[in-house]
Amino acid sequence: MGAPRTRKVGDGECARSQYATSVVAADDVAYDNTLGRRRRVTSDEHCRADHDRPRHRAAVGLHATTVRGRRRRGIVSGQT
Amino acid sequence: VNTAVDRVSFAALGTTAVVLVADAGALEAAHGACERIVAEVDAACSRFRDDSDLTRVNRGAGDWVAAASTLLDALEVGIDAARTTGGLVDPTVGGAMCDIGYDRDFSEIVQAGPAVALRVRRVPGWQRIELDRSHGRIRIPRGAALDLGATAKAWCADRAARAAAETTGVGVAIGLGGDLAFAGTAPPDGWRVHVTEDHRGSVDGPSGQTISMRGGGIATSGTSLRRWNRGGDAVHHIVDPRRGRPASECWRFVSVAAPSCTTANTASTAAIVLGLDAPEWLAARDLPARLVRTAGDVVYVGGWPSP
Numbered sequence: 001m002g003a004p005r006t007r008k009v010g011d012g013e014c015a016r017s018q019y020a021t022s023v024v025a026a027d028d029v030a031y032d033n034t035l036g037r038r039r040r041v042t043s044d045e046h047c048r049a050d051h052d053r054p055r056h057r058a059a060v061g062l063h064a065t066t067v068r069g070r071r072r073r074g075i076v077s078g079q080t
Numbered sequence: 081v082n083t084a085v086d087r088v089s090f091a092a093l094g095t096t097a098v099v100l101v102a103d104a105g106a107l108e109a110a111h112g113a114c115e116r117i118v119a120e121v122d123a124a125c126s127r128f129r130d131d132s133d134l135t136r137v138n139r140g141a142g143d144w145v146a147a148a149s150t151l152l153d154a155l156e157v158g159i160d161a162a163r164t165t166g167g168l169v170d171p172t173v174g175g176a177m178c179d180i181g182y183d184r185d186f187s188e189i190v191q192a193g194p195a196v197a198l199r200v201r202r203v204p205g206w207q208r209i210e211l212d213r214s215h216g217r218i219r220i221p222r223g224a225a226l227d228l229g230a231t232a233k234a235w236c237a238d239r240a241a242r243a244a245a246e247t248t249g250v251g252v253a254i255g256l257g258g259d260l261a262f263a264g265t266a267p268p269d270g271w272r273v274h275v276t277e278d279h280r281g282s283v284d285g286p287s288g289q290t291i292s293m294r295g296g297g298i299a300t301s302g303t304s305l306r307r308w309n310r311g312g313d314a315v316h317h318i319v320d321p322r323r324g325r326p327a328s329e330c331w332r333f334v335s336v337a338a339p340s341c342t343t344a345n346t347a348s349t350a351a352i353v354l355g356l357d358a359p360e361w362l363a364a365r366d367l368p369a370r371l372v373r374t375a376g377d378v379v380y381v382g383g384w385p386s387p
Contacts, residue, residue, distance in 0.1 A: 074271065075100055075272070076258065076273075076276060076279050076283055077258050077259070077279065078277055078300050078333070079277060079300055079301065079302040079305040079306065079333055080095050080259075080305070
């Protein structure tokens with residue numbers, strides 16, 4: 001099947017969540033964010049390439065709510 | 081170093097690093113783990129350190145240059161970002177960055193200088209980078225220069241968050257100049273994230289939006305802060321690799337949430353480069369995003385919560 005390709009695979013990630021153009025095939029060699037090294041992608045992850053949107057959103061962990069109310073401590077995302 | 085019960089901040093990578101932990105007792109260990117990763121990435125990937133691996137590769141353009149695993153990994157991430165965005169971000173923009181005056185740490189850039197002759201030309205291109213992992217070496221085309229600004233800081237945040245969570249066993253949030261990564265078990269109500277124009281802003285600031293994250297990462301890229309003047313013309317720091325000069329200014333800033341901070345920052349940078357086509361591009365990739373136009377109105381895509 002040619003030389004192994006390399007891509008990043010995140011914790012709990014489905015392949016589509018990276019970019020639709022880089023869906024992996026089982027047994028590709030991939031860079032695993034969680035392990036910090038490359039590893040072989042499993043067939044399970046290959047299956048997850050055919051994911052649905054709700055699953056992806058769950059992986060992202062972005063709540064579908066805006067936080068309101070009294071001041072709360074947190075962290076800022078903005079331009080450097 | 082400024083410390084509070086569950087947070088510490090320190091200078092890093094030419095900006096500020098912030099470490100938050102879900103259990104205050106884990107702060108010191110999380111801080112140490114984060115500092116180690118940041119120091120490693122800075123030594124390998126800084127374009128402004130004379131002794132970094134990346135500087136040596138740029139200086140040796142045209143020849144094979146030995147590089148340690150950190151730069152090899154970081155460059156692989158940068159190449160992957162270029163591939164997956166179709167070249168909207170590209171690690172070979174280093175030369176174009178220097179052409180527009182971003183040739184030193186941002187704090188040292190002369191804010192108003194003479195006009196520069198900007199040529200519209202595609203950057204050398206990520207496809208021409210040669211990365212030989214088995215021999216630990218890199219070769220870039222003669223005359224080319226690498227810049228990992230679109231990925232290295234976010235990748236560092238991902239790695240630091242993961243290392244700190246593994247070391248402490250508690251939930252950790254890492255911020256590197258506004259690029260945020262989360263690892264471990266989040267607090268019961270999630271990590272409170274205030275998304276705004278400047279990462280130095282207050283978490284209670286009047287502008288922007290506060291959301292909640294449980295994992296992954298979030299990044300904000302924009303054209304309104306890192307800018308300077310050359311010959312009376314405003315210049316900003318996000319280069320369009322297709323033209324080798326600053327991207328057209330359609331958005332003041334774009335925030336993206338993703339499974340990792342690296343993916344988020346890759347996408348937020350690509351969105352700035354894409355301009356008007358960015359909302360459709362982000363939505364097609366299921367990436368929740370908040371885009372603020374130069375006029376100030378806000379566009380939400382991909383499931384980003386409305387205010």
